[in-house]
Amino acid sequence: MIEAHGKNLVNRTCTPQEREERLKAACQMPVLDLTSSEVSDIYMIGTGAYSPLKGFMDSADYQGVVEGMCLKNGVLWPIPVTLAVTEEEANNIKPEDEIALRDPASGELVATITVSDLYRYDKEKEALATFGTLDTAHPGVKKLFEQKAFYVGGEICQLADDTKAFPFPEYAGPAKVRQEIAERGWKTVAAFQTRNPIHRSHEYLTKIAMEVCDGVLIHPVVGKLKEGDIPADVRLACYRALLQDYYPAERTLLRVYPMEMRYAGPKEALLHAIVRQNFGCTHIIIGRDHAGVGKYYGPFDAQNIFDNLSESDLLIKPLKFDWTFWCKRCGGMASTKTCPHSAEDHVAISGTKLRTMLAEGKRIPEEFTRPEVAEILAAYYLQL
């Protein structure tokens, strides 16, 4: 089994007994309210999905990441994982304080943090490092610029039960997924990150991955998405229908994870890879404009960033793909790498056009979307 990133899988969760005690103690602590992204990150840290992180980044880790994609211990890390507080909140916190972290949406105390340090940060510097742009039309930049002005670093202890926070039967943390991979005897596993329903073009990527690896982990994000993205429960209905009819069960694993997308393109592709290594995957599918949004990144930036890493930076390997489509002349799925024919021969529907067609009850070509998936999407768009 592939090692966790930085070697050992972190576990900052607690057993039901510990939870009761710690919750009691947490009720006596000062409380900070979290954003939805910070709540997601609690679960990512707590379950080890962000191994080797044990908490929110202190100043040294943060500077290392922003300036050189590297934690202070030398481990590759592409994107800050931070907890933001206001100046007023910061004035009431000092190192070694224990603070309870609350999800304001549920009112639940989801974690405690042992403060290591507090620091002001440079939003423009972080935006450029992470997103490569200062444009607030970028959803990641917008969120960052609206964020509180100080960061609190420190190791966390996860109190909330993440499996209850994401009530999908497909929800599983890294330790569980690693166990499932081991039980299936897969030596090589390709992860497929997605925040969208799987149309045939992406099905094709996963099928190629299955040809060259022992199994595939279909691994959608179920953290909060940007406006216009399709909700997790609708997507899950699509994934289930697709897998049931078109994937061999013994070589496919559908699991979801709680991260919130940053839309940071290449830097996020690295983060997705690190997370998948922690989930026990040896490969990750990186298509065109992976984790991108708008036109901020070149189509292959998220693939090329892997080329500058050294062997020891990251054990998981990218499987890089180009445009994929049904080609009428090929009479099958193909890609710009394998098909010599012209665009007129390719079945292509833009996202906008697809939504319109679905909302208007129009039939989607089977070469583009499996009918079982189109039916679920149509029902969703019709009720919007």
Added chain:
Amino acid sequence: MIEAHGKNLVNRTCTPQEREERLKAACQMPVLDLTSSEVSDIYMIGTGAYSPLKGFMDSADYQGVVEGMCLKNGVLWPIPVTLAVTEEEANNIKPEDEIALRDPASGELVATITVSDLYRYDKEKEALATFGTLDTAHPGVKKLFEQKAFYVGGEICQLADDTKAFPFPEYAGPAKVRQEIAERGWKTVAAFQTRNPIHRSHEYLTKIAMEVCDGVLIHPVVGKLKEGDIPADVRLACYRALLQDYYPAERTLLRVYPMEMRYAGPKEALLHAIVRQNFGCTHIIIGRDHAGVGKYYGPFDAQNIFDNLSESDLLIKPLKFDWTFWCKRCGGMASTKTCPHSAEDHVAISGTKLRTMLAEGKRIPEEFTRPEVAEILAAYYLQL
């Protein structure tokens, strides 16, 4: 560029000027007649396709290969490459003799050998080591058992011009193919070994390889085949038609090479891999029953044999595939690794049935064979 097997690409050919002089000298030497397989091996050795071999194996290399798949210098080698002589011929040869080697089919002196040693060998031991069987119904075993009783070891000098011996525009030696790969800037190249026309199932394998590698080398054998196999010129017409209509030229290279098949299954798969590494490939497609014949090998023997090698034994990596087919329910090409449907949904035609259909002028489903290829095969079978 990937290193040649054993590090340096061997070159035992000569320039046109050298050829003239050496031919003159060779005319004064005693002469041995070669089998067609030995002639092929001359070209494989001479051009470096068999690097690091510089000649026919001496006793130490031969014993190492038969007993432990290893040359005396420690380099992996799976199958003897030998020159057989009768006892009578052996009696007239001694170490350090220079002997001219003649292709009796053309009467041409194709090489000279500087004899290092002469040795009797154990045909049953070699048959078991190479083919895993003593059954003379196996074409490789049959050829071995009919072979002369002694082997002559020694380095060779290739006199004949191999590019003229195989008058196909697609013929090219390893140095030339390496140069073509370098010019195209391919960092990863998958080789596809074949002795058959390419039907859609094999096209699919090459297309998957193209998705994960920068380019593909379609690399058919044009050495003598067993009875019933389709001649090289007919196959080449099929390859050309297929590539022209269904492959992107900038990612595909069709080249042929002069080896004669051994039908040695797993051991030959390793030999095919070594040869492709010498041709500059980083990957080789290994399907079910690669280089097999009859039912002598398990369907995955030729894949599993790679698992027992250490990293340094072989740099080229296998791309392993299972049955592939058009699946009506998937609505596309698929394999036992990717398709959950049953055999009734798969378009499958046995080799025997295909030949009958073609010979009777019946239409072959496009899901099985491209019409451009079927047409050429039909014309061939109709005139048989």
